[in-house]
Every structure is written in C-alpha cells, then in structure tokens.
Amino acid sequence: MDRTVIANLADLREDLAALYRDLHRHPELSLQETRSAGLLAQRLRDAGFDEVAERVGTTGVVGVLRNGDGPVVMLRADFDALPVQEKTGLPYASRARGVDPEGRDVPVMHACGHDMHAACLVGSATLLAGARDRWRGTLLVVFQPAEELACGARGMVDDGLFERFPAPQIVLGQHVAPLPAGVIGYGTGPVMAAADSLSVTLHGRGAHGSRPEASIDPVVMAASVVTRLQGIVAREVPPAESAVVTVGRLQAGTKDNIIPDTAELGVNIRTYTPQTRDLVRAAIERIVRAESAASGADTEPTLTWFASAPALVSEPDSTRATMAAFTEHFGEQRIQTMPLVNASEDVGVFGEVLGVPTVFWFWGGLEPETVVAAMREDRFDQLPGNHSPFFAPLIEPTLSTGVEALTLAALTWLGTP
Known part of the structure; x- marks a missing residue:
C-alpha cells in the first residue's frame, strides 16, 4: 500500500x-x-x-x-x-x-x-x-x-x-x-x-398517605417491577448468552404523604443476538403488565420503546x-x-x-x-x-x-x- x-x-x-x-x-x-x-x-x-x-x-x-x-x-x-x-x-x-x-x-x-x-x-x-x-x-x-x-x-x-x-x-x-x-x-x-430503551408509565389511583386502602399504589407497583426485572437475565436468558437489563429512571409522586396516580420507569437493555433481544423485550413487557394486573390497576400500563440500535x-x-x-x-x-x-x-x-x-x-x-x-x-x-x-x-x-x-x-x- x-x-x-x-x-x-x-x-x-x-x-x-x-x-x-x-x-x-x-x-x-x-x-x-x-x-x-x-x-x-x-x-x-x-x-x-x-x-x-x-x-x-x-x-x-x-x-x-x-x-x-x-x-x-x-x-x-x-x-x-x-x-x-x-x-x-x-x-x-x-x-x-x-x-x-x-x-x-x-x-x-x-x-x-x-x-x-x-x-x-x-x-x-x-x-x-x-x-x-x-x-x-x-x-x-x-x-x-x-x-x-x-x-x-x-x-x-x-x-x-x-x-x-x-x-x-x-x-x-x-x-x-x-x-x-x-x-x-x-x-x-x-x-x-444492541440497545433498546423503554419508557413505562404505571397507572394507579392516588390517595392520601394515611388512607392507602383507598389507593392503587403505583410506587409499590414500580418497586415490584424493578425487583422482578432483575430475574430476566438470571433466570430466562441462557447462560451462554449475554444481556443487561437496567432501570435507570424511577419517578413518582410529589410529596411524602400523597400516594400518586402514576409512576414512571426508564428501562434500558443490551443484547447481542436477535433471539435474546426478542426474549428480553417480551419478558419485560410481560412482567410490567403482570405486576400492574396483580396490583389491581384499572388502566393498562403504557409502554413505549425508543432509541433502538442493532x-x-x-x-x-x-x-x-x-x-x-x-x-x-x-x-x-x-x-x-x-x-x-x-x-x-x-x-x-x-x-x-x-x-x-x-x-x-x-x-x-x-x-x-x-x-x-x-x-x-x-x-x-x-x-x-x-x-x-x-x-x-x-x-x-x-x-x-x-x-x-x-x-x-x-x-x-x-x-x-
């Protein structure tokens, strides 16, 4: 050359x-x-x-x-x-x-x-x-x-x-x-x-902090989602594959004695194969919807995928x-x-x-x-x-x-x- x-x-x-x-x-x-x-x-x-x-x-x-x-x-x-x-x-x-x-x-x-x-x-x-x-x-x-x-x-x-x-x-x-x-x-x-980001809004029902029975608490719902998501890589992704699931944003409420109506999460995943990418994305959506249903939410969660790169x-x-x-x-x-x-x-x-x-x-x-x-x-x-x-x-x-x-x-x- x-x-x-x-x-x-x-x-x-x-x-x-x-x-x-x-x-x-x-x-x-x-x-x-x-x-x-x-x-x-x-x-x-x-x-x-x-x-x-x-x-x-x-x-x-x-x-x-x-x-x-x-x-x-x-x-x-x-x-x-x-x-x-x-x-x-x-x-x-x-x-x-x-x-x-x-x-x-x-x-x-x-x-x-x-x-x-x-x-x-x-x-x-x-x-x-x-x-x-x-x-x-x-x-x-x-x-x-x-x-x-x-x-x-x-x-x-x-x-x-x-x-x-x-x-x-x-x-x-x-x-x-x-x-x-x-x-x-x-x-x-x-x-x-590969990278994919997901914005999640969990819908609950707000109430005074002294009356939790009147609420559907999205903060507790969000905490359960975050914890459950950690099991995807540990229990659903094959050990020979590689994946990362990160919750980088969790926002809810404005005051300690007010149970809010919604909670928001920002989730990011990293994968190397299309198969693992599809598996992880589907597992996240399944968990978010299941935790919402388990909490008795009247409204389905809102999920928006964005910022995807192969x-x-x-x-x-x-x-x-x-x-x-x-x-x-x-x-x-x-x-x-x-x-x-x-x-x-x-x-x-x-x-x-x-x-x-x-x-x-x-x-x-x-x-x-x-x-x-x-x-x-x-x-x-x-x-x-x-x-x-x-x-x-x-x-x-x-x-x-x-x-x-x-x-x-x-x-x-x-x-x-």
Whole structure:
C-alpha cells in the first residue's frame, strides 16, 4: 500500500489539533449540532469535495469525492455531545450549556470523544482529497448526528442518504476508548451490543398517605417491577448468552404523604443476538403488565420503546483484511483484540440497511503509563472512560493514530490507479 498519502499528515497536525480543541470547547447536544456541522462542512469544501450537503437527517453532513471508476467507500464519524458537566480542568474545557429534549437547561461536554472522531475524519478526508492520484473510486464521508440518542444513523437513512448519494460497498468507522494512546483494539463478528430503551408509565389511583386502602399504589407497583426485572437475565436468558437489563429512571409522586396516580420507569437493555433481544423485550413487557394486573390497576400500563440500535457486527473477513493493513503500518505491538463491549453504537444501521460489510475498531486515547499502572494495580475500571466528566483523550498521538487508521482503512478498500 502506498504510504505517501499518510506522510502528508505532518502538515495538518497543528490545524487538526486546533479544530479538535474548538469542537471540544463548543459541544452541542444531539440534533442541535448546527455550529459543528457548519465547521465540518466547510472543511470538506476546502478540501475540494465534489459535493457537500448539510442538514441530512436534521444536522448531518455528507461529502462526496468522485475519483474515477472503482468502489464506493464510506467513512463515518459521529459528532454530538452529552449533557455532562466537564471536570477535566483543561484550558479548552467546555463551559457550554444546552437544552435537552425535556426542555431542561443542562451542561454540555464531549464526554464520549465524538469531537476526536470528527477531527480525525476531517484529517483523513483532507489527506485522501489531496492524493487523488493514489486511489480510484468514490469516497463517501458521513458526519452523523445524534449517536447518543441512537437515532442519528436511522435519521440520515430515512432522509435518503443512500438515494441522494452513492451507496457504499463497505462502511468504515472507529471509536476512541480508554486504551493506551496509539493502540488499536478490534473484534470480529459482534463487537458492541444492541440497545433498546423503554419508557413505562404505571397507572394507579392516588390517595392520601394515611388512607392507602383507598389507593392503587403505583410506587409499590414500580418497586415490584424493578425487583422482578432483575430475574430476566438470571433466570430466562441462557447462560451462554449475554444481556443487561437496567432501570435507570424511577419517578413518582410529589410529596411524602400523597400516594400518586402514576409512576414512571426508564428501562434500558443490551443484547447481542436477535433471539435474546426478542426474549428480553417480551419478558419485560410481560412482567410490567403482570405486576400492574396483580396490583389491581384499572388502566393498562403504557409502554413505549425508543432509541433502538442493532448489535454492531464488524464483518470478520473485511475486518481481518483491514487489520492486516493496520498491522503492516502500526506494527503488531499496537494492535490487540478486544472482548465484547456492552455499550452500543448505531453505525451498524448503515451497513445493515444496505446489506454491506461494516468494519469498526477502537483506538486508545489515554496516557499509556497511566493505563498500564491501572491494569497492574487492578483498577482499570477507575480510569476515566467514555461518558465520564474527566474523559478527554490526549491530543497526540490519539489524533494522528485516528487519522492514519481511517486513511489506511479507506485505501484498503478503494481501488488502485
């Protein structure tokens, strides 16, 4: 593989670092990424892309670079932020605030590294645009919004992503992680879990706290639901399978001596196979309805599934071919296999819709000595990971590694002159 494309990265590092710091300092919540989208779109225009479109799937950005006959290869990065108060103490730390979907004023931070993802994709797109004599085909660059809501990829597809722009033969993406900076981790087959969220409203009958006999208490009902849900994984999911059921929200009432009319729960599940996903979803619905009936509720519970993302599958043969290119470039010591990750990513929607391979990998962003020391002392779980208010990747070598990886992956699948 021709490495002269990557050699030009040295001229971009300072500018890309400035872009990263800018994105980090000015994070935007999901589907509100208008400022970021404008910056990223302009970078593609400056790089000479044939076509640049904004507001795809609300706030997404798409760039197309045609370079003769050959495969269509898609590079994807997400760029939304989280409602987290940053505590890194960095000079470019976020002090931004935003309004969440419930209308609440919240702090905003790039606590999952999406700013790094976006800066790396700008770097790779710029390198490939400047070296069109080294490859053939069409490069499709996608900056996806709303990954944190698990709806951004589907929103872009529903907005005609693959009808309005060339449909790729392969989808390539990456995620910065609490690994040593410069290290790349990967898996083949399922690498990240499917995610589904459920909003539940249990309907009871309110009463004075001194007269519980006059009520149908939704708080007791909710407590029973929460407890019973814990038995799904322990007693219904086969031991060889993996699943997580979490109740992350339970809200009811306004005062200690008032039994309320309703109680609300927010439930999240993680699974790896369609069979287990269907089993867990059905079990949750069965338990919620059964506990409501057992409590004598006059009204059926309200259940609303939302924010669903399929399991992320990194197609084995395509992943092995991509990792072979990484190993040749980075060396074996910087490439490692990873266990299954219970977190989720909606990038798999793109390949699933088209029936084409997805290749996805992780790369490290933490000080290597810090990670090694934590592993040696068995406190790896204490490192600042994704979604932590302390998570902020080292700019280098994280930025250069991410740019190089995306560029190498694209060159692996684009045609040769």
